Amino acid sequence: MPDSAGILPLPLFSSSLKRDTSRPVMLIGFQHQGNLGLGYLASTLREHGYSVLTCDFEAETSEIIESARQSKPMIVGFSLIFQFYIRKFDALMQALRAAGVDCHFTIGGHFPSLSHEETLRMLPELDSVVRFEGEMTLLELADVIGTGRDWHDLQGIAYRGTTGVVTNPMRSLVDDLDSLPYPERNFEPEKALGRKALPLLASRGCARTCSFCSIQTFYRTAPGKIVRTRKPAKVIEEMQAMHEERGISIFLFQDDDFPLFGPVWRRWAYDFVDCMHRSGLAQRVIWKINCRADAVEPEIFTAMRDAGLYLVYMGLESGNEEGLKTLHKQVSVEQNIRAVEMLKQVGLLFEFGFMMFDPGSTLESIKQNLRFLRTILNDGCAAAVFCRMLPYDGTPIKDELERAGRLLGDVCAPSYDFLDPRVSKMYNSLSQIVDVWGWIHGYRALSPQLNWAWNEVAIMERLYPGIDGLEEYRRRLAAVTKKSNDVLFSVMDNLLEVAEFDAAERWDNARLDALRREFLEELLRERDAFVEHNQSTMLRVLRAQPVQEAASA
Incomplete structure (x- = not known):
């Protein structure tokens, strides 16, 4: 127990040391969709x-400053997820300093x-950077700063x-x-059709080596095992607690790659x-995962579907x-198509990420990308989404x-040139x-709103037995989704003709916006x-749900 000054023994490092918990730690980061x-x-x-005050980075700066003034934290820790926001973090730090917040600033x-x-x-106002997984490092930083040590x-x-x-030696x-406590979730759950959703993790790390992703570099740079999984029973215990205490019936696994690939996973x-069925959660909740196409197999996905996936x-x-190959996905086009078809066959909703443009793009590769999207979306099962690959720091x-002299822009807006000027012309016209x-x-x-409507269909199908006319609604939703996709694909076809044959542009922003x-x-x-x-x-x-769920709905 702490004494009157808020001092605790420090068993983590030495029983002879003290821990001063009289001042809080303030954490600032994006909270949209939950920051685990x-x-x-x-x-x-x-x-x-320690007491902890968590602030949403997107809150008004004046609110964050007032919270810092009132709480007088010993440390303000910033969570920077996207490098594109670094200048906004700099502005916030400068505003805090100008307001008299003079404690230790760190970031991870x-x-x-x-x-x-x-x-x-x-970020000149920073005092330190906490590198890689920060739980133990931030705790130790609070311990030494709180007790006035170096x-x-x-x-x-x-x-x-x-x-x-x-740069000090890295922590494993x-x-x-x-061994970690359940993460604090002081943000509001997402809501869909009267149901609540929150994120959680079953694992950390990624064994894959995609060239565009900083996640794999992050986990390979620090010492320790790259991928670590929690015990299934422990994950279920956390889900059970969230379901009973907060009425959560939709669980969004944020694992970079849900444990599926290979015999061990x-x-x-x-x-x-098995744990889902034994706990009874399989009949009461549903869940979402992230995975790769080469992990999709009918047997295990049918079993997961029956357990709530x-x-x-x-x-x-x-x-x-x-x-x-450029993106080092280590899968084939055939595997991607096969994965989509298998998910459709077992009755699972899917969403996907897709890079229409990458540093090796040619007009022919863009045509192949369009054919691929038409193949997997020809039934209007999902809205078309695509982007240009961005060269994040820390990625191969x-x-x-950079070595090839093709890296353009700056840290906040990294870019690159295309090898074929016709691709650049097409991309600029599309923009x-x-x-x-x-x-x-x-x-x-x-497109996101269409995909959200499909998400609602899956929620109704799983959590609302007795829904009337679902198949007819599914048909109507597929029809409008397909119309939207066909317009986007038609635009891309036309821009390819413009780039390749100097044809006339048949589309303009006003016409497209009217269709949208x-x-x-x-x-x-x-x-x-x-x-x-x-x-x-x-x-x-x-209303027929258990008391604890209905009370929090």
Whole structure:
């Protein structure tokens, strides 16, 4: 127990040392969709007696400043997920300093861990960088700062020294994930049709080596086992607690690659399925995973479906062999198509990531990508989404582009040139004609809203027995989804003709925006009418839930 000054014994390092928990630690990061990284940091600190104040980076700066003034933290820790926001983090830090917040500033995340020197250069108000998995490093940093000891020799940090950046020895990755307390989730659950959803993790790390992804570099740079899984029973215990205490019935696994690939992880997945059935959760909740196409097999996915799996996200990334090679996906186009078909056959919803453009793109590879998307989406089962590959810091492809003299832009907006100027012409024309933030990207865009409607279909199918007219609604939703996809594909066809044969452009932004609005109105009209028609059924099902779930619904 702490004494009157908030001092705790320090068993983690030495029983003769003291831990001063009288001042809180403030954590700032993106909270949209739930930040489990901050959650694990907060719960670890709390487990050792500290109070923690977590702030949403997207809150008003004045609110964050006022919270810091009132709480007087010993440390402000920042969580930088996307390097594109580094200048906004700099502005917030400067505003906090100008307001008199003079405590220790530290930061963590993929970019700060892999590019700590650049981070310290671009964020002058920082005192330190916590590199890689930060639970134990941040705890130790709080311990030494709270008791007035020197922090500069701590394992796992970097800071500015008198002659340059000092990079201390790295701390090993957490070996036993079940030794960590459940992450703190002080954010609101996502909601869908009266149901609540929250994220969780069954594992950390990724064994794959995609050239465009900093995740694999992150876990390979620090010492320790790259991929670590929790015990299935422990994951189920956490799900059970979330279900009973907060009424969560939709679980969103945020594992970079859900444990499925290979015999060891396949056994883990079957154990997890067994635990789901024994706990009774398989009949009461549904869940979503991220995985690769080469992990999709009918037997295990049928078993997971029967245990509540309803949505599978796959990073398909490319529909041509050269693109897959450039991105080092180590899968084939055939495997990607086979995975999609198998998910459809076993009745699972799927979403996907796709890079229409990459550093090796040619007009022919773009044509192949379009043929691929038409193949997997020809039935209107999902909305078309695609993007241009971005060269993140810490990725092999960024380093390769830099060596080749093709890396353009800066840290906040990295880019590259295409080898074929016709591809550049096509990409620039696409950016001018299609409002990608209105059609493809962003939560209010058409494609994400179509895919959200498909998500609702799966939720109704699994959690609302007795829904009337679901198959007819599915047919109508597929029709509007297919119309949207066909327009996007037609635009791409035309721009290919323009780039290759100097043909006339048949599309413009105004015409496309009018179609986008038309499709969106049709979607909302069909969706709202269907939900209204089944509202009484859904309310009846909700009221029939166990007391603890209904009370928090």
